[in-house]
Amino acid sequence: MSAVTAALARRRAYESVHALLSDDHNDEQGLAALRDLTRAVVVESGGEGAADLAIELSLKLAEALERIAAECGLSADELAEVWFVG
Numbered sequence: 001m002s003a004v005t006a007a008l009a010r011r012r013a014y015e016s017v018h019a020l021l022s023d024d025h026n027d028e029q030g031l032a033a034l035r036d037l038t039r040a041v042v043v044e045s046g047g048e049g050a051a052d053l054a055i056e057l058s059l060k061l062a063e064a065l066e067r068i069a070a071e072c073g074l075s076a077d078e079l080a081e082v083w084f085v086g
Helices: 003-019 027-072 076-084
Strands: none
Touching: 003 027, 027 076
């Protein structure tokens, strides 16, 4: 991924998370904004852009899990299992 592509993926990742967090009182509105953003990424950059967005979101989530897990005395893998598997 080029530096320009990486920067765009980071920006889109931020916009994705912001869409979900920006309106605590209307989850449906945040999800609709996220869907619109994701569709725009696909239209603008195709599947490669969607993959870049997914990779960037995964990288940032992994970083956050590592920080939270360290504060809780867990491994990031353990915390990810709790969050995603149950």
